[in-house]
Amino acid sequence: MAEITMLEAIRAALFEEMERDPAVVALGEDIGVYGGAFKVTEGLLAKFGRERVIDTPISETAIVGAACGMSYLGLRPVVEMQFMDFIACCFNQVTNFVAKSHYRWGAPVPMVVRGPSGGGVHGGPFHSASPEMHFVHTPGLKVVYPSTAYDAKGLLKSAIRDNNPVLFFEHKFLYRRIKQEVPAEDFTVPIGKAAVRRPGRDLTIVSYGAMVHTSLEAAAALAAEGIEAEVIDLRSLLPLDREAILGSVRKTNKLLVVHEDTRTGGIAGEIAAIVCESAFEHLDGPIARVTGLDTPVPYAPPLEQRFLPNVEKVAAAARELAKY
Template sequence: MIDPQKQITESEALTLYKNLLLPRRIEERMLKLLRQNKISKWFSGMGQEAISVGVTSALSGKDYLLPMHRNLGLFTTRGVDLYTLFCQLLGKANGFTGGRDRSFHFGVPEKRIVGMISHLAATMPVADGLALASKLRKKNFVAASFCGDGGTSEGEFHEALNLAAVWKLPVIFVIENNGYGLSTPTSEQFVPQDLVDRARGYGMRGIKIDGNDVFAVMDAVSEAKEHALSDGPTFIEAKTFRMRGHEEASGTFYVPDEKFEKWGEKDPIERFARWLKSEDIVSGDDQLASIQDEVDNQFMPDLEKALKADDPEFNLQEQTNRVFTPVDYSHTPSSNSSDSEKRFVDAIQFSLRQAFEEDEEFIIMGQDIAEYGGVFKITEGFVDQFGKDRIRNTPIIEAGALGCALGLALEGFKPVVEMQFADFISCGFNQIINNIAKGQYRWMPPLNITIRAPHGAGVGAGPFHSESPEGWFMQHPGLKIVVPSSVEDAQNLLYSALYDPNPVLFFEHKKLYRSIRSVTPDHCSLEELGKANVVRNGTDATIITYGMGVHWAQEIADEYSSQGTNIEIVDLRCLAPLDLETAKQSVAKTNKVLLLQEPSTTLGPMSELSSLITEECFEKLDAPVMRCSSLDIPVPFSPKLEKHYLADDRLKETLEKLLAY
């Protein structure tokens, strides 16, 4: 029940009632538009308004909100521009995403709102990153992340809560338990009677509240914020009920009628209206009707204007320009005239250290990277030099760390995430391709995130520590993919990745770490990512490759050189952006091309390059485009098996076939 002794002025009470009523009235209008086929889909929050409005009312404008589908009241209470909001909901050009994403899949940075994606619980680790930024900068804001009962089964929910608890982050996790995940009742989703019981397992505070009582919500959130800023996260389970379907098309046939009757009596707006009358704040139904008219007049002109607004027009240049943010090369690295011999691993460490010395916004996160220095010792000594705030061990998580990096990037940090082995990047796939890669295209500001991933075979590590997954990400726009082959490139391309305002996946070959060395300058240089190098000139055939493939190509080219055959080698260096022009120039010169890659044949990076060369260089070719790849089997453990798995075992045979054509 609403506390009749609640200390609130009449003016504040009326404002609160209007804030509750506004999303309800908007939604009722949207349901009419849905039936008129003027919007394509609607996720109803009817019956749950007290949670969105209560949370937003209890927090300040500097606190972050990370909403879900049913949190319309969050946007309206925080004062988001209604015309732009309606344009977004209607898919118009003037919406927050300009038609690039749907309904509530948007954020409003100036209002400290970070929008959702369809994958449930995926923004909860992002709240951790925002909260970590608050803690590191001593800004005293919190991040409130929303999730439904169904989403609490997702892995990212657990990773986010555990990380927040371990790091004592100022996060409030708000769980809207409305009893159903689409049609699946909570009894079929989890065993505990109350979700709040999970809080104890994470070592964080838990509060269970009546989510239809706006005062109860506000009290809990105010208490949780105070706790979060001093002692760490709070888990709030708000018991509520949605009076419509999961989305309108699904209906409510699976919900017993008695539940609607029970929860209908607890409707948060009618409940608050009864309290207003009992406190003599309103005189009766006529005044309530007048308030409703006032609320309707508040939003209807903007809605009518949005209905007449322009639909988005497709402009190819405009759309592609959204994918990557232009790079500012005005940053001047420190200059040092000395040179020294470095191994591949030393160059990577050197690059990281120089960047971290230049800019305190760099933070690195990963498993065992602090005192231990990482399994490959790249961050060895970094804790002593830069401190534990910037060199951060994480629990054994991938998605949680990557989502946290996104939150940090939104607050202006330059996070680096180390995947202990590239194979484990699969556990963070959702964060990379859905949250991070698509962010700038959808609505986000530039995301300076660097993901380092030791990859590659040839070290007898077996099928789970030897993969080369770089090709997995080529079909997902918004990611730059860098794979250096030399010591100098490892040094300069990583440095360039660290300062690039776009997300970069940086793959480091484990076998190259301590097997190659070179003299390089004792300062890093910025280079444009996406430029290939011709590392060996030739006339008789071209080998296009990258990473370890460059070394295989050099060995075979040396062998053929003694026989009078000159092989040209193109090192792609980056798989995205892909430098097709350099490849085309080499093919036009030699008229024969072999595409060499370490990943398996099917759908590897060279499949795409083969198609592009065939399309654009067909008339220049004197032989079919040929590929040399590792086998279409998992990477074997035994060195004898692994030797025959790898592409270089078939390189000479393939090259002979090409030259003889």
């Protein structure tokens, strides 16, 4: 087993799935000859050719629409958004055409829209956003957000093989910063299943994406103070693994949700509602959340740092919660 980055794991999943099934095709801006803005698709064109790796015009609506049409004929297109912020340009195709297709007229849309998301790399307001909740609010879509190289490969394979449209968020801060031993052979990670990244008894920290790593660092710091936090990595936001969240809260009796996405309408609110509905008697303290600010993601490093949750903010919130 080789140690590879998350970016390489995503690339490996694409190569393996395209080799396994000629119905898998890739579309996107600059993905072929150039190999993608982040080089995720580097080498794909050389191996699979222009019919399967399609460099498109700058037309997100056309890319997603065409991928939807392709999927109606039994193909499994994988669309790259150069940055997930740009998915706003094809919001209508994704939420009205693609998401409602199976419900309205029984036409499955087996496609994946994947791309880099999230902040921490000074991308400014249009290259740093976390637009996942627009789509978690859209029945018919699945929303996946891996935090490790292993999960990225296994979840992308599951997403490609799924008969439903899957939005696959890749945190760009993690692309080359995390490394992990990932099996070279075929494996999948199921969509809709969370993972316990660190067991603990005093409180539960639920997170996803890059914030899982922030939460784990905070948990390590808290452990030194005698607070044992359980860290749950959601991995999928839609469908949400309610049982994993509820099971942990029933054990620790305290819940902190951490996400980089903005606060209002972020998934913390939904998780809090689920826990109040189904595990209220088990709570020993208020449900806490550490999130991005309710602002666009600013450009200047001190501003962006202010926007983003970090280890100190998570640890401080956990300490407060642990007092109950």
